[in-house]
Amino acid sequence: MSVLAVGTVAFDDIETPFGKREKALGGSATYITMAARFMCDEVNLVAVVGNDFPDEYVDVMRSRRIDLQGLDVDKDGLTFAWGGKYHYDLNNRDTLYTDLNVLSSFNPTIPNGYRSSKILCLGNLEPGVQARVMKQVENPSMVLCDTMNYWIENSPESLKDLLGKIDCLVVNDSEARELSGIPNLVASARKIRSMGPEVLIIKKGEHGALMFTEESVFSVPAYPLEDIQDPTGAGDAFMGGFAGYLSGCKKINLDALKHALVYGSVVASYTVEKFGPEGLYDLTRSEIEGRIDSFRDLTTIPMADLALIGSSS
Amino acid sequence: MSVLAVGTVAFDDIETPFGKREKALGGSATYITMAARFMCDEVNLVAVVGNDFPDEYVDVMRSRRIDLQGLDVDKDGLTFAWGGKYHYDLNNRDTLYTDLNVLSSFNPTIPNGYRSSKILCLGNLEPGVQARVMKQVENPSMVLCDTMNYWIENSPESLKDLLGKIDCLVVNDSEARELSGIPNLVASARKIRSMGPEVLIIKKGEHGALMFTEESVFSVPAYPLEDIQDPTGAGDAFMGGFAGYLSGCKKINLDALKHALVYGSVVASYTVEKFGPEGLYDLTRSEIEGRIDSFRDLTTIPMADLALIGSSS
Numbered sequence: 166m167s168v169l170a171v172g173t174v175a176f177d178d179i180e181t182p183f184g185k186r187e188k189a190l191g192g193s194a195t196y197i198t199m200a201a202r203f204m205c206d207e208v209n210l211v212a213v214v215g216n217d218f219p220d221e222y223v224d225v226m227r228s229r230r231i232d233l234q235g236l237d238v239d240k241d242g243l244t245f246a247w248g249g250k251y252h253y254d255l256n257n258r259d260t261l262y263t264d265l266n267v268l269s270s271f272n273p274t275i276p277n278g279y280r281s282s283k284i285l286c287l288g289n290l291e292p293g294v295q296a297r298v299m300k301q302v303e304n305p306s307m308v309l310c311d312t313m314n315y316w317i318e319n320s321p322e323s324l325k326d327l328l329g330k331i332d333c334l335v336v337n338d339s340e341a342r343e344l345s346g347i348p349n350l351v352a353s354a355r356k357i358r359s360m361g362p363e364v365l366i367i368k369k370g371e372h373g374a375l376m377f378t379e380e381s382v383f384s385v386p387a388y389p390l391e392d393i394q395d396p397t398g399a400g401d402a403f404m405g406g407f408a409g410y411l412s413g414c415k416k417i418n419l420d421a422l423k424h425a426l427v428y429g430s431v432v433a434s435y436t437v438e439k440f441g442p443e444g445l446y447d448l449t450r451s452e453i454e455g456r457i458d459s460f461r462d463l464t465t466i467p468m469a470d471l472a473l474i475g476s477s478s
Numbered sequence: 479m480s481v482l483a484v485g486t487v488a489f490d491d492i493e494t495p496f497g498k499r500e501k502a503l504g505g506s507a508t509y510i511t512m513a514a515r516f517m518c519d520e521v522n523l524v525a526v527v528g529n530d531f532p533d534e535y536v537d538v539m540r541s542r543r544i545d546l547q548g549l550d551v552d553k554d555g556l557t558f559a560w561g562g563k564y565h566y567d568l569n570n571r572d573t574l575y576t577d578l579n580v581l582s583s584f585n586p587t588i589p590n591g592y593r594s595s596k597i598l599c600l601g602n603l604e605p606g607v608q609a610r611v612m613k614q615v616e617n618p619s620m621v622l623c624d625t626m627n628y629w630i631e632n633s634p635e636s637l638k639d640l641l642g643k644i645d646c647l648v649v650n651d652s653e654a655r656e657l658s659g660i661p662n663l664v665a666s667a668r669k670i671r672s673m674g675p676e677v678l679i680i681k682k683g684e685h686g687a688l689m690f691t692e693e694s695v696f697s698v699p700a701y702p703l704e705d706i707q708d709p710t711g712a713g714d715a716f717m718g719g720f721a722g723y724l725s726g727c728k729k730i731n732l733d734a735l736k737h738a739l740v741y742g743s744v745v746a747s748y749t750v751e752k753f754g755p756e757g758l759y760d761l762t763r764s765e766i767e768g769r770i771d772s773f774r775d776l777t778t779i780p781m782a783d784l785a786l787i788g789s790s791s
Binding site for chain 2: 342348352372386390393
């Protein structure tokens with residue numbers, strides 16, 4: 166029951182119509198691990214931060230049972246920082262700045278104790294870096310991988326190599342369309358799966374997610390929320406919830422993947438209710454289970470057709 | 479088991495990346511009735527056409543058991559005509575022209591034989607016209623109503639009156655946001671339901687639909703299709719499938735509404751696979767039932783958690 170997340174730990178400047186945060190704790194590895202921990206005994210993180218990274222944020226993560234042996238502190242540089250501003254409807258955002266800082270020379274070394282992790286989550290990084298991480302992990306049950314438009318455009322060859330090695334790609338709908346060159350998501354999924362990943366998850370923000378496997382398509386909505394404060398990190402939290410659930414499965418079959426997708430969606434829903442990762446700070450497994458039950462009501466088609474007068478077939 | 483649809487019968491000029499049709503059979507009442515007929519004995523249509531409406535299209539509808547007693551032929555004018563062109567991703571379209579023609583003076587009279595219809599579908603028309611239709615129908619089990627941004631902006635008072643009288647409003651997400659003035663769909667739904675309709679359905683195109691009632695929210699995805707030719711009429715076909723299913727229910731409770739929503743989504747999926755209403759011409763109830771089964775696979779969260787090693791709560 167172990168998850169290893171390799172990605173970023175960052176400072177995020179976030180502005181939404183409902184408030185703002187400066188230098189909030191952020192980054193893909195942060196959200197993945199903070200989300201995975203609810204379903205998982207052992208959560209391992211590999212990332213780099215700079216000399217400006219505060220003890221306070223280290224404590225936030227450590228006190229949530231995230232193992233930080235793999236958090237490299239680069240004394241010669243500053244922590245990766247990102248700033249974004251969301252539009253009124255929260256579906257679009259402008260990136261205000263991206264300061265790579267210590268991330269630009271990040272070449273992750275996986276601690277020995279992490280090398281047998283069951284589920285490996287490759288957060289969004291340069292595909293060559295993601296591939297080097299994979300080589301250091303011994304036979305994980307599943308390798309999940311995120312990417313972004315920048316790598317699709319600028320590192321197509323190393324991304325192609327990587328896709329042949331991973332088990333599950335997790336991207337959003339625009340990334341899927343760009344990677345495949347096909348606007349239709351079903352056709353796009355077929356093409357992406359032919360590039361390697363057995364499982365493809367396409368995230369659609371407020372519209373939920375689709376999971377494509379050899380046998381089937383599975384759809385989960387986003388949990389309907391009346392009060393969304395900040396969508397930052399929802400996609401990474403989704404991957405973390407998905408990975409955390411799978412780490413507890415004896416066998417990763419289609420039913421397990423479907424369950425995991427629901428857990429991912431539910432953990433993401435808690436993330437967007439507060440700023441940054443704050444919605445994950447004091448969340449409990451039993452709150453998650455409660456929302457899983459509501460999720461069933463939201464999506465379950467009743468079985469009985471007994472209410473019908475008759476049918477005109 | 480009767481559905482009455484009052485709306486438009488039109489000529490549509492349609493262009494999508496996959497082809498085009500000129501003067502295709504179109505209009506809200508056309509799609510609603512063509513979709514409702516699979517689940518319903520008696521499908522009644524009220525609309526107006528001009529002197530240019532061809533017998534061929536009358537035959538298309540009549541041969542599909544649509545009662546055309548209520549189709550008024552205005553000898554002094556031309557049929558309502560619309561032209562639209564879809565963008566590459568099919569999610570956006572430009573309206574090229576709208577010629578109201580005989581529709582501009584349409585004041586529907588409901589034939590006596592239609593006045594006891596069980597389900598009344600008010601296709602998109604001026605809200606005052608929709609209200610006058612309602613007065614002519616005796617105690618239907620359910621009144622469904624569509625509207626559009628034009629009426630939200632230009633007839634807010636008569637729309638407000640109408641909303642206090644109907645049972646179910648069926649709009650798309652941008653219309654819901656404009657009607658409520660609220661970008662969040664859950665909050666938007668709460669406000670719209672407070673204006674009158676017990677049931678609110680928000681259509682989201684390729685992302686499916688949400689149904690809001692007093693007790694619950696229910697989500698259906700759009701059926702995932704690899705080959706979508708033309709989205710025209712999908713929303714009206716959705717309403718027709720929904721209405722047709724409800725017309726066969728002894729009692730319209732939450733389970734019935736959920737089932738109806740799935741039937742609506744499935745019938746809409748057949749609509750978009752061909753141009754105009756052609757996907758509904760030779761469709762059968764058993765094909766619909768087959769896709770309903772696939773729909774369950776697409777959305778059903780497996781019950782058993784037996785695959786779990788343990789849980790870390």
